[in-house]
Amino acid sequence: MEFNTKRSAGILLHPTSLPGPHGIGAIGAHAKSFVDFLHNANQSLWQILPLGPTGYGDSPYASTSTFAGNPLLIDLDVLADEGLISRGDLSDAPPSCAAVDFGWAIAFKAKVLRLATDSFASQAASHRVADLRAFIAKHAWWLDDYALFDSLKHAYDGRPFYQWDVGLRHREPSAIELAKVELAEEIQHRYITQFLFFEQWNSLLNYAHSRGVRIIGDVPIFVAMDSDAVWSRPELFKLGSDLTPSVVAGVPPDYFSEAGQLWGNPLYDWDAHALEGFDWWISRLAMALSLTDIVRLDHFRGFEAAWEIPAHHTDARGGEWVTGPGDSFFDALREKLGGLPLIAEDLGVITDEVRALRDRHRLPGMHVLQFGFDPGEDRIYAPHRAIPNTVVYTGTHDNDTTNGWFRTLPSAPRELAKAYLGADGDSIHWPMIRAAYGTVANTVIIPMQDVLGLGSEVRMNTPGQVGLWWTFRLVEQPRDAVAAVLRELTILFER
Numbered sequence: 230m231e232f233n234t235k236r237s238a239g240i241l242l243h244p245t246s247l248p249g250p251h252g253i254g255a256i257g258a259h260a261k262s263f264v265d266f267l268h269n270a271n272q273s274l275w276q277i278l279p280l281g282p283t284g285y286g287d288s289p290y291a292s293t294s295t296f297a298g299n300p301l302l303i304d305l306d307v308l309a310d311e312g313l314i315s316r317g318d319l320s321d322a323p324p325s326c327a328a329v330d331f332g333w334a335i336a337f338k339a340k341v342l343r344l345a346t347d348s349f350a351s352q353a354a355s356h357r358v359a360d361l362r363a364f365i366a367k368h369a370w371w372l373d374d375y376a377l378f379d380s381l382k383h384a385y386d387g388r389p390f391y392q393w394d395v396g397l398r399h400r401e402p403s404a405i406e407l408a409k410v411e412l413a414e415e416i417q418h419r420y421i422t423q424f425l426f427f428e429q430w431n432s433l434l435n436y437a438h439s440r441g442v443r444i445i446g447d448v449p450i451f452v453a454m455d456s457d458a459v460w461s462r463p464e465l466f467k468l469g470s471d472l473t474p475s476v477v478a479g480v481p482p483d484y485f486s487e488a489g490q491l492w493g494n495p496l497y498d499w500d501a502h503a504l505e506g507f508d509w510w511i512s513r514l515a516m517a518l519s520l521t522d523i524v525r526l527d528h529f530r531g532f533e534a535a536w537e538i539p540a541h542h543t544d545a546r547g548g549e550w551v552t553g554p555g556d557s558f559f560d561a562l563r564e565k566l567g568g569l570p571l572i573a574e575d576l577g578v579i580t581d582e583v584r585a586l587r588d589r590h591r592l593p594g595m596h597v598l599q600f601g602f603d604p605g606e607d608r609i610y611a612p613h614r615a616i617p618n619t620v621v622y623t624g625t626h627d628n629d630t631t632n633g634w635f636r637t638l639p640s641a642p643r644e645l646a647k648a649y650l651g652a653d654g655d656s657i658h659w660p661m662i663r664a665a666y667g668t669v670a671n672t673v674i675i676p677m678q679d680v681l682g683l684g685s686e687v688r689m690n691t692p693g694q695v696g697l698w699w700t701f702r703l704v705e706q707p708r709d710a711v712a713a714v715l716r717e718l719t720i721l722f723e724r
Contacts, residue, residue: 239274
């Protein structure tokens with residue numbers, strides 16, 4: 230099980246960006262319609278962002294859980310069809326909107342999902358109850374910790390776990406057992422919610438496979454400080470006796486941010502991971518690969534060395550590189566997983582050591598064309614510099630859209646891009662996509678915003694800024710004419 234080397238093409242679009250009712254994209258009928266679009270456009274890959282429940286700032290890269298699915302993605306119409314809620318329960322939902330309103334969506338979906346899980350608990354048919362019990366038994370190894378953690382966060386009005394009572398903070402057995410009894414109803418609600426998410430997601434995954442589409446998932450290297458992973462396994466992280474970190478994760482200054490990026494995630498104690506054979510990481514990636522076909526491994530360079538920043542610093546400039554697990558980590562993964570169907574996110578400050586680690590394990594890296602048109606630098610990201618074992622993007626979720634990028638380019642790179650792409654500059658997205666398709670790279674992924682020729686107002690994220698992003702949505706499924714252009718390109722360039 231390794232990454233496929235067949236020439237292929239796909240689209241980057243997170244499910245929250247799908248069209249439909251209820252304020253946010255979901256994984257029901259509209260997701261399957263998007264799969265139909267991909268099939269009709271000869272696209273064999275659909276890349277998404279992490280699927281976990283989001284926390285502060287609504288970023289999918291700051292999940293409160295390592296293994297759980299995001300309840301916001303559950304399709305409420307599917308629950309109505311199943312009889313768990315009534316159509317009347319959805320009557321106060323707004324019509325489809327052009328941007329995700331997370332505050333509204335979280336409140337509305339939480340209310341309706343509570344109705345659905347109460348209904349399931351009180352009146353589900355015996356075979357559905359059996360399905361739920363089987364799910365709980367299969368996933369108890371992570372589900373029990375998640376359900377209790379999230380129930381406790383609710384009981385503590387959202388406060389982080391390191392501000393809970395000391396017995397719960399440190400998982401003293403007597404405190405944990407009492408909490409399980411007192412919060413039994415809340416825990417059951419989360420069991421059922423996760424059951425419904427996984428059921429809907431697996432239905433979507435199977436449908437994608439039936440249409441010849443594989444899904445590329447995304448696993449952030451780090452976890453959020455206030456998450457079930459840090460609470461349940463603090464020994465795997467560099468924490469003090471008060472369960473707060475002395476150093477946190479980030480990246481030094483680069484082309485995304487002059488002050489670097491201060492992420493604030495706790496750093497791993499890699500010695501502790503190695504002592505248990507990297508079992509936690511193996512379980513994490515095995516779970517991701519049960520939900521998707523390929524995984525983009527975010528911040529790959531952190532496995533060679535991570536940027537550690539003193540926790541009291543206000544930006545990332547005062548950090549230092551600290552060695553990661555390297556080859557032993559990927560050797561353990563390959564042995565247990567049977568291969569490495571991974572994409573190495575190797576952007577940013579990349580050294581020869583990082584490239585060597587990537588290449589020793591035959592992992593495709595990422596080649597972002599927007600970085601390839603500065604005439605004053607080594608143009609390693611120009612289209613003609615791509616290699617077969619790589620994934621070419623026009624841009625990623627962290628980039629501006631291609632049209633937005635082009636409109637803000639200084640004169641010299643703008644003229645270089647026009648000359649290279651043979652474009653007049655009025656509409657740069659199709660020439661850029663064509664250049665990506667024409668590379669020797671085995672895989673090409675294009676953000677949906679670029680396929681539609683959209684501007685900066687719908688970029689998915691700007692690194693280093695919190696609370697402003699992740700809201701892009703399609704107002705309708707892409708049109709047949711768009712599928713026809715993509716289909717023509719896949720045929721022309723044998724993708």
